Amino acid sequence: MMTLDQQKDIAFRVREHCIRMATRGGCFIGASLSCADVLVYLYTNYLTITPDNLSDPNRDYLFLSKGHDVPALYGTLAELGFIDRERLSNHLLTTDDIYWHPNRNIPGVEFYSGSLGHLLSVAIGVAFDCKLRGTANKIVVILGDGELNEGSIWEGLLVAQAHKLDNLIIVVDRNEFQANMRTEELIPLEPLSEKFRVFGCIVREVDGHNFEDLHDSFSGITIGNGRPNVVIAHTIRGKGTPSIEARADRWFANFTADEITQLLAELHGGRTAELTSETLIVR
């Protein structure tokens, strides 16, 4: 367990890593910054996953289904000793496997992802096996809210409910944006918690940037009641750097070295960055 201050310190450094990866080819910075706190909380204070127990079948699992936020995962893994921090500077180099979506060769990454709507079903398979073997693992899968457009998510919920997978904890990074626009302007999701409830899940809503709130919510989850769990984490795309917060056009960004310096200064409480790099819409 880590204290509140320790968690905040780690999350701050994870954000620095994410910003540093948003140049020389760029990364999906907006989506990464929105789920940084959730990832840090889960790895430091909720899940039993350490650099030393990755081959232990009784450990917990974290599947990152919205794979484009992998800079936040790599940042977290680096801060917690799964990989060397220096390795993050290999981003996009052909000498390593650190690129725009998760690669299983990186210690701590459970599975490849990037094609949306896949890892809920993979997590269901793992959760099912843990039930079969009678082990107490917690299986967390992180979904994007835009990812909920995919039909496979709703198939997965039906199956999870049918098989009473209460060891499954679905976390939705509810930053209210998908690639190009606000979720509610394209394919409205609300009332989202009601949707999950009628699919048989126990639903909690939480401020995804508040570690105390996250702890209250996750520690309230009890396994054994026969229903899958959903935590809707309300977050802000680009959280930590106001100049890119809650913006549709800063999902993926490839900034200049000077812009990165400005963004890091902004993260540290300095003045607002002046960003002129072209808006890139990949998806």
Add this chain to the structure above:
Amino acid sequence: MNYETLLLDLIERDERYIVLTAENRAAIRNLPAKIGNRFIDVGIAEQTMIGAAAGLALRGRIPITHALAAFLTMRAFEFIRTDIGISGLPVKLVGGVAGFLSEANGPTHQAIEDVSIMRGIPPMGVFCPADEEDMLIGLEQILESPQPFYIRYNNLPPAVTHSRDFAIGEAELISEGRDVCILVYGTLLREAVSAASILAEHGISTRILNMRTLKPIDSDAILGSVNWCELTVTLEDHFLIGGLYSIVAELLLKHKITADVLPIALENRWFKPALLQDVLEYEGFTGRAIAMKIIHELQK
């Protein structure tokens, strides 16, 4: 003229055209404001987009659908094969960042079996332009064709000045030569041209054919080149299985021809994710690397 303005022009002239996307707006981001409700964004739901396109086609529309090539051709494959393929509906499938163009996205986003699986659907045509200019030259005929078509979207700057003569099923002759013939499509035309200039320094003349459509394929051009040149090379950012090399092999077998054919393709693995130039270097697909492979083959 770019992809978007060409589409806009067609849409304004012909009420049958309708644009769909599974939240892939990179190539069409200005269209919603201009065409209103003839732009349908279904969100990240590729299967539903294809099913809906079939429904629109049943009502006489020509839907032009957009998504990243990997998700379009593979996530929605069975919907394409069943709802479009069986009825032969004139739905157009525009796949983004196919082949090496997915750069650093990784294997989840790599469409390097797309030609193989799309050409396996009986009525489906396959158009793989070399760059934006090549795509715009052929696009109108492809969209106006009564058959369903897969378009391997490509907006790179022109690799060469292309011939305006475009016909479905006809390759474009880029250069004439007798020692080697490079059959190529898509992004790698630029590297083929670069390889040819290096080969010329070694006294090797190279014929280059930009295949343009892989289905229907220009059988006459391929058979002619195989007869004319000492070595035939197939060059593609696609798995070895099912792409241009397979097409050439099927064609030669059908005509009971044997030939020296050097395939340059991705063999049994996904490529290293990185920025485009780094991918070409790492995977051995730069003009220089291609030229060296050809010289090595000629020396055998």
